[in-house]
Amino acid sequence: MVSLTDLSGRFTPIPAAGARLPADHAPGTSFPGLDPAWSRLVTAKTEDGARSFHVLDTGPVLEARGITPTGTILAVHGNPTWSYLWRHVIAGSLERARSGDAWRVIAPDQLDMGFSDRLAHPVPPAAEAPSYRRLPQRLGDLDALMDALDVDTGSRLVTLGHDWGGIISLGWAVRHAGRVDAAISLNTAVDHPTQDQVPAALRAAMAPAVLPAATIASEAFLKVTLGLTEDPLPEAVREAYRAPYTSRLGRGGIGGFVADIPAEATHVSRAALTEVSSGLRSWDKPLLLLWGPKDPVFQDRYLADLQSRVPHADLHRFEGAGHMLAEDRDLSAPIFTWLDDHFGAGASRAALESPAPAGRVLGMHEQLSTLAGSERRASPAVVDMTAEPEAWSNAEDAGTGDRALSWEELSAQVDALAVGLTYTGVRPGDRVSLLVQPGASLTVILYACLRLGAVAVVADAGLGVRGMTRAVRAARPDWVIGALPGLTLARSLGWPGRRISAQALSARQARLLGTVASVESLLSRHEGASPDQVPTPGAEDPAAILFTSGSTGPAKGVMYTHGRLGALVALLVEHLEIRPGASLIAGFAPFALLGPAIGATSVTPDMSVTRPATLTAAAVADAALAGSATMFFGSPAALRNVVATAGELSELQRRGLSEITLVLSAGAPVHPDLLDAVQEIFPGAQIHTPYGMTEGLLQADIERRQVIEAVATGQSGVCVGTAVAGVRFALAPLDGLGRPAEELREPAEAVGVLGEIVVSAAHLKAGYDRLWQTERTSRRDTLDGLIWHRTNDIGHFDAENRLWIEGRLQHVLSTPAGPMGPGAVETPVDALEEVARSAAVPVGPQGTQAVVVIVEPAPDRSLRTGRSPVAETSFAARVREAAGEVPVSAVLVLEELPTDVRHNSKIDRTRLAAWAEKVLSGEKVGAP
Numbered sequence: 032m033v034s035l036t037d038l039s040g041r042f043t044p045i046p047a048a049g050a051r052l053p054a055d056h057a058p059g060t061s062f063p064g065l066d067p068a069w070s071r072l073v074t075a076k077t078e079d080g081a082r083s084f085h086v087l088d089t090g091p092v093l094e095a096r097g098i099t100p101t102g103t104i105l106a107v108h109g110n111p112t113w114s115y116l117w118r119h120v121i122a123g124s125l126e127r128a129r130s131g132d133a134w135r136v137i138a139p140d141q142l143d144m145g146f147s148d149r150l151a152h153p154v155p156p157a158a159e160a161p162s163y164r165r166l167p168q169r170l171g172d173l174d175a176l177m178d179a180l181d182v183d184t185g186s187r188l189v190t191l192g193h194d195w196g197g198i199i200s201l202g203w204a205v206r207h208a209g210r211v212d213a214a215i216s217l218n219t220a221v222d223h224p225t226q227d228q229v230p231a232a233l234r235a236a237m238a239p240a241v242l243p244a245a246t247i248a249s250e251a252f253l254k255v256t257l258g259l260t261e262d263p264l265p266e267a268v269r270e271a272y273r274a275p276y277t278s279r280l281g282r283g284g285i286g287g288f289v290a291d292i293p294a295e296a297t298h299v300s301r302a303a304l305t306e307v308s309s310g311l312r313s314w315d316k317p318l319l320l321l322w323g324p325k326d327p328v329f330q331d332r333y334l335a336d337l338q339s340r341v342p343h344a345d346l347h348r349f350e351g352a353g354h355m356l357a358e359d360r361d362l363s364a365p366i367f368t369w370l371d372d373h374f375g376a377g378a379s380r381a382a383l384e385s386p387a388p389a390g391r392v393l394g395m396h397e398q399l400s401t402l403a404g405s406e407r408r409a410s411p412a413v414v415d416m417t418a419e420p421e422a423w424s425n426a427e428d429a430g431t432g433d434r435a436l437s438w439e440e441l442s443a444q445v446d447a448l449a450v451g452l453t454y455t456g457v458r459p460g461d462r463v464s465l466l467v468q469p470g471a472s473l474t475v476i477l478y479a480c481l482r483l484g485a486v487a488v489v490a491d492a493g494l495g496v497r498g499m500t501r502a503v504r505a506a507r508p509d510w511v512i513g514a515l516p517g518l519t520l521a522r523s524l525g526w527p528g529r530r531i532s533a534q535a536l537s538a539r540q541a542r543l544l545g546t547v548a549s550v551e552s553l554l555s556r557h558e559g560a561s562p563d564q565v566p567t568p569g570a571e572d573p574a575a576i577l578f579t580s581g582s583t584g585p586a587k588g589v590m591y592t593h594g595r596l597g598a599l600v601a602l603l604v605e606h607l608e609i610r611p612g613a614s615l616i617a618g619f620a621p622f623a624l625l626g627p628a629i630g631a632t633s634v635t636p637d638m639s640v641t642r643p644a645t646l647t648a649a650a651v652a653d654a655a656l657a658g659s660a661t662m663f664f665g666s667p668a669a670l671r672n673v674v675a676t677a678g679e680l681s682e683l684q685r686r687g688l689s690e691i692t693l694v695l696s697a698g699a700p701v702h703p704d705l706l707d708a709v710q711e712i713f714p715g716a717q718i719h720t721p722y723g724m725t726e727g728l729l730q731a732d733i734e735r736r737q738v739i740e741a742v743a744t745g746q747s748g749v750c751v752g753t754a755v756a757g758v759r760f761a762l763a764p765l766d767g768l769g770r771p772a773e774e775l776r777e778p779a780e781a782v783g784v785l786g787e788i789v790v791s792a793a794h795l796k797a798g799y800d801r802l803w804q805t806e807r808t809s810r811r812d813t814l815d816g817l818i819w820h821r822t823n824d825i826g827h828f829d830a831e832n833r834l835w836i837e838g839r840l841q842h843v844l845s846t847p848a849g850p851m852g853p854g855a856v857e858t859p860v861d862a863l864e865e866v867a868r869s870a871a872v873p874v875g876p877q878g879t880q881a882v883v884v885i886v887e888p889a890p891d892r893s894l895r896t897g898r899s900p901v902a903e904t905s906f907a908a909r910v911r912e913a914a915g916e917v918p919v920s921a922v923l924v925l926e927e928l929p930t931d932v933r934h935n936s937k938i939d940r941t942r943l944a945a946w947a948e949k950v951l952s953g954e955k956v957g958a959p
Contacts, residue, residue, distance in 0.1 A: 062271040064118045068092055075179035077142070078171050085146035087114045087138040089121055090181065098128050100135040102187025102212070102374065105177070105203075107138075109194020109219070110288035111246075111253045113145025114138040115271055116193065116357050123363025134189075134370065139176055141169060141196070143284025145275050150283065163287030166198070166300040173203045184210070187374050191366070193217035193357060194329070195288055198307060205310035213317040213373060215366060217356050218326045220333035221340070222308040225296045232327035236289055246286035247279050259326070259354035268358070311340040318344040319369050319803070321362060323352035324504065331527070335507055345369065347803040348505055350585035365804040372807070398600070398630050399478060403442035407611060412441040412627055414614075414634040414658040415470035416650070434657065436471050441478075441627065443559070448479035450560040451553030455531065457510055459484030459566060460573070464508035464526070466517025467533050468492070469617070469624070470635045476512050476533070476550060477624055481575075481593070484568035485510075489624075490578040493643075494586055500524055502578045502586050505801060518544045570594030576800050579725045580698075580937065588800030589725050598757075599728060599794035600628045606729065606755050607662070607693065614658045616691075618646050618665030619698065634658035644668035648677040648712065652684030655691060663691050663713070666698040667705065668930070674708045694718045699937050700749035700836070700854075702861060703742055706735045722751035722834065726809075726820055727795040730758050731834050741833060748826050748837035748854035757793055760834060761814055762786040765825065768877050769843035769850040775814040778828035785827050785850060787840055789819045796820070825852045842940045845877040851917065853940060859913040860884060865892050865906060870928055872944035874920070874951060881920035883947045884910050887928045895924045900950055921951060929959055 069087045076082075093100055104124070106117040117138040124134050140147040143164055150164060164172075182188070188211050192200030197219025204211040228234060236245045236252050246252040253276055257269055264272075276282045293301040318341050322334055338344060352359035402408065413436045436444070457463065463485045467473040480487045490502035503511075503526045511521050511528040518530055522544050530544060535551040568574065574593040578586040591599075603609070603625065614632035615622070626633025636654040638646045646669040654660060665673065680688070694709060694716045701720045709718055718735040733741070733752025741750035754760050760778055763771035764786040771787035789811050795818070799806040811819040825843060826836040837852025844851045856871035867887045873880035886902065888894045894906045902910070902922035910922045929939040939959075946959030 062115060062274070063265070063267045064122065065115060065271070069121060073139075073176065073179050075172075075175040077175045078168060082142055082148045082172070082175070084142070084148070084172075084176055084179075085114070085140040086176070086180075087117065087121060087136070088180070089125055089133070090135045090137070092125065093128060093133055093135060096128065098131060098133055100133055100183075100186065101370075102189060103135045103137060103182050104189050104191050104215075105137050105173070105200065106191040107173070107193075107196035107200040107203075108141065108144070109192070109196040110144070111256055111276060111282075111285040112194070112272060113140045113275055115145075117191070119357065119361050120191070120363055120366060123361075123367060126363075127367060132375075134187075134367070135182075137180060137182070139173075140275075141199075141284070142172055143287055149281065150287075163290050164284070165291055166202070166293070166303040169199050170202050170206065170303070173199065187212045189213045189215060189370065191215045192219060194219055194354070197221075198304070201311065202303070202307035205307060205314065208310075208314070208316070211316070213319075213370070214314070215319045215321065215369070216337075217321050217362075218323055218329040218333075218354055220329055220336065221311060222304065222333075222336055223294055225294070229292065229294050230328050230330055233289075233292070237292060237294070242286060242289055246289050247282045249279075250276065250282075252285055252289065253282070256354070259328075261325070261351050261353060261359040264355075264358060308336075308340065311337070314341050315343075317369075317373050319366070320344050320346045321356060321365065322346065322348045323354060323356035323359060324348050324350060324501075325353035326356075328354055331504060331507060345803040346801045347805070348801050350501060350505070365807075368807060369803070398628050399438065399442040399445055402438040402630060405438070408439040409437050410612075411435040411614075411632050411658060412438040413471045413474050414632060414654070415472075416635055416637045416654050416657060417468060417470050434471075436475075441471075441475065444475045444554055445478040445482055446562045447554050447557040447560050448475055448550060449482040449562045449565055451548075451550075451557040452479060452485070452531075453483055453562075453565055454557070455548050455553065456529075457483065457485050459568060460486065461510060462486045462488050462506055462508040462528075462576070463510045463512055464488040464490070464503055464506065464521075464528055466511060466513030466521060468514065472514075472533050472550070474624060474627060474633065475554075478627065481568070482562060483565050484572055486573045487575040488588075489575060490586065494578065494581055496520065496524075498581050498586050500526065502588065503527070506576050506588050512550065515540075515544075518546065568593050570597070573797070577725055587725075587802060587805060589796045590798050590800045592797045595794055595797055596628075598792075600625070602729060602755065602757060602794055603629050606732065612659075613662060614660040615662040615664065616651060616654045616658065616660045618643060618651065618663065618669045622664045631662065632658050632660075634660055638669075644672050646672055648673045648680050648688075649684060652680055652687045655687040656684070660687075660691055662693045662695070663716075664695040664697075667696055667701045668699075670696050670701065670705060670709055674705065674712065677712050688713055689715050691716045695721060697721050697723055701738075703735075703739055706738060710735060720751065721755075722836065724822060725796075726822075727758075727790060727792055729755055729794075730790055730792070731755060731760075733833070741829075741835075744829070746827075746829060746835055747858060748835040748852060749858065750829075750833050750835050752834065753832050754834075759791045759817070760828070761789045761791075761811075761819060762828065763789055763811065763821070765843065765850045767845075767849060769840070769845045771821075771840065773811070773813060775811055775819065777814075778832055778834075781828060782830050783827055785825060785837065785852065788822045788824045788826055788834065788836070790822060791817045791819045826854075839940070842872070842944075844871060844873045844882055845880045846873075846882060846918075847879055856882060856884060856914050856917050856919070859915065860886070860910055863909060863913055865889055865894060865909075868928060868938070869910075870938045870940050870943050872940050872947055874944065874948050882914075882917060883921045883923060883944075883951070884914070884919050885923045885925055885928065885943050885947060886910065887925055900924055900956075921947070923947060923950060925959070 071086055071088055073084045073086050074081050108114055108116045121136045124136050127133050142148055143150045190200040190204045197216040204214045257272055291300050293304045349360050415434050463480050477487050488506045488508050490499050508528040512531045514533045530546045532546045532549040535549045570593050572593055574596050575591045576588045578588055609629050609631055615626045616634045616636055634654045636650045638650055643666045691713050694713050706718055719732055721729055722731040723729045731752045731754050761775040762781045763775055764784050809821045823840045824836050825838055825840055837854035842853050853871040857869050860869040867889045870885045872883050874883050875881050894902055896903050900923045902924050907922035911919045929942055930937055942959050949956045
């Protein structure tokens with residue numbers, strides 16, 4: 032058997048202590064992104080003698096420029112990398128130095144790693160453990176190095192680490208808490224329960240029989256680690272990481288680091304690890320955690336442990352990134368923005384505020400108690416058309432039967448379940464993932480969670496399995512309440528959280544799914560219970576995490592507090608003029624959950640949650656009859672299918688639809704022709720197309736007749752009306768490359784100016800969940816001391832203060848004539864009779880982008896040239912004519928444009944732009 036020490040042996044260090052780096056290994060000579068001016072050798076007195084550390088250090092560079100640094104960042108790499116890992120952070124710091132604001136970055140190669148001294152690994156007596164650098168020694172090495180370097184002890188000091196460097200840097204920060212001002216860490220772990228196995232990706236390399244061969248005798252461990260990136264590393268970058276480790280003599284430290292993983296309670300470094308992990312519980316200074324979730328080694332359980340130790344830590348999860356996060360993402364911006372927030376000139380600025388709510392704010396659950404004690408207590412609160420009643424009469428005299436809960440019943444069930452969940456162990460602040468289809472059951476569960484102060488995590492099935500998996504793991508719920516399909520999915524995919532079933536299960540099912548209780552049994556056991564002993568949540572307590580549609584990237588968790596949800600409810604009641612007896616058909620699943628809060632009967636139509644475009648006119652009519660509906664909410668895709676299937680309606684069903692007085696549609700633009708067709712189906716209704724987003728569900732509103740009047744003005748984009756009560760809009764004008772300005776302008780001061788829309792309101796999100804950078808970049812604070820949310824939508828305001836949406840910021844067409852929104856082209860093209868909908872996408876470099884129009888034909892229209900996606904010549908000419916002064920480089924045709932799964936309406940222009948570029952470059956392509 033070959034041991035670790037046999038292979039490492041004693042050999043000449045690389046470089047030898049005090050020696051210069053060999054020319055062929057000088058960083059910067061052949062390593063991309065690394066300047067030789069950053070590189071130096073530093074001799075430090077460690078516990079076992081003088082050692083030579085290779086260090087990337089911007090201190091001499093800043094000194095030569097006459098710049099006094101804001102502070103110092105001590106950046107520590109892990110295994111099997113070296114200080115090259117931090118080159119982007121170093122470059123980012125020096126770029127900031129151009130404006131006189133810079134942090135000194137000190138990034139050492141740890142001993143036995145990179146280009147620092149190699150250590151002797153003598154073969155020990157048989158009774159002794161192999162010799163390698165242990166965690167306590169590595170903490171001491173940093174002490175020695177910092178003593179040897181000329182660091183201003185009066186300035187700020189921040190630690191930064193990754194992998195093993197994360198443990199070491201956090202440990203060093205804890206030991207020097209009086210000197211260190213803040214800490215930043217990438218994927219790492221500061222504890223590993225001894226009863227748990229280490230991750231499989233690491234377990235194989237730790238096996239005594241495998242460790243030497245995998246880490247020292249070969250490059251296996253190194254190659255696997257360098258492969259843990261979102262995209263393959265460029266060959267030159269891969270070779271730069273390999274440079275210090277091309278021979279087994281240089282890889283002793285790699286094996287040593289693996290051998291020093293203190294997974295067992297008896298491990299020699301376990302006590303030092305415990306010192307670090309326990310010390311973090313007392314860390315009261317800023318901490319930023321930057322995390323790549325696709326890391327097979329430092330998995331989310333280690334992140335959860337870090338958060339439990341430092342609850343005030345800021346966190347950003349970079350979806351799609353993995354272990355080599357510093358290669359997958361440029362971390363300079365979040366790191367230095369975070370440091371600016373804490374230590375920059377604006378760090379002490381006054382706290383920002385939100386505008387006051389538009390009306391009286393009630394908690395979402397409070398409306399239930401009020402209505403349960405009113406004259407409406409026996410009338411339906413929830414009508415679920417997806418349920419299977421024991422008896423259901425024909426449509427002529429359809430009653431609600433088993434499909435309905437009265438206000439009194441709903442309130443009683445919410446109270447009982449709140450008490451039952453509390454007895455089961457659900458506590459205020461616990462996160463509860465809801466995997467139940469919209470309907471009566473989900474309504475009861477949601478409001479019970481709100482009543483007891485648990486945080487409801489709502490990632491609807493419209494995200495698809497992959498999107499839901501990503502969302503649930505990002506939110507990391509403590510509990511999962513689900514129906515059988517949801518629990519089965521959670522079990523099979525290993526989603527976090529203790530499980531509670533919605534229905535009663537057999538003992539075998541409960542055992543297989545790992546459930547600890549059922550909603551049905553809790554309701555039965557606690558029937559009639561009063562939640563008086565359950566504390567009432569406060570306005571600032573978190574209430575829900577709602578996930579965005581994921582139409583422009585991974586779905587984001589949006590955090591709402593009870594106060595902000597209450598402000599939303601107050602706004603909806605006032606703006607929609609909700610009166611006693613109001614009833615809402617929710618053709619968009621999340622809105623079904625708002626019905627009870629606004630005092631309206633909530634009717635869930637018979638439809639597929641994941642395919643709103645399948646909602647039929649008959650399903651809406653049946654829901655209207657069953658719930659005596661007065662309001663209907665549906666996405667534009669749902670409205671199109673309602674119109675398409677209206678011919679199948681019976682006379683009774685048409686009468687039911689004629690009783691609806693308000694139709695709402697949001698999620699994407701609605702063409703005036705579609706609004707006219709909808710009006711014929713709902714003859715007694717006002718048809719509104721409000722503007723909003725998951726981050727703020729209602730911002731502006733406009734009625735059908737106002738849309739027609741606005742369209743007649745010939746402006747670009749889609750008019751979404753004026754701000755509703757309590758909402759303020761502002762504009763960040765776009766520059767020539769389509770980038771929004773920092774300074775905001777009032778709408779009246781920017782009439783006709785294209786820019787990013789920003790908004791401020793009391794019912795906006797409290798923040799993005801576990802996405803610190805996204806939350807930070809989504810805010811503006813340059814107007815009136817208010818919190819302003821960047822919508823990422825672009826558009827303009829007209830002289831009547833109406834808002835016109837022209838697309839998304841990431842879809843800006845950056846042409847030689849200046850930036851424009853897709854709506855400038857799509858609005859007139861969509862008006863062509865041959866066109867169902869269109870997308871204008873950019874192709875080429877910013878500032879010189881060509882405009883390509885991709886069209887989805889109207890039914891029974893053939894617009895292509897043969898099998899090619901290129902449009903027929905005469906039709907292309909009509910598109911160019913419609914586009915007016917905008918030069919259209921190409922017109923392509925797709926039978927169906929890709930859209931988001933939640934609304935079936937938001938066009939995926941990013942995907943289409945990539946497809947169009949391939950088509951125009953002559954590549955053989957299929958569907959985008």
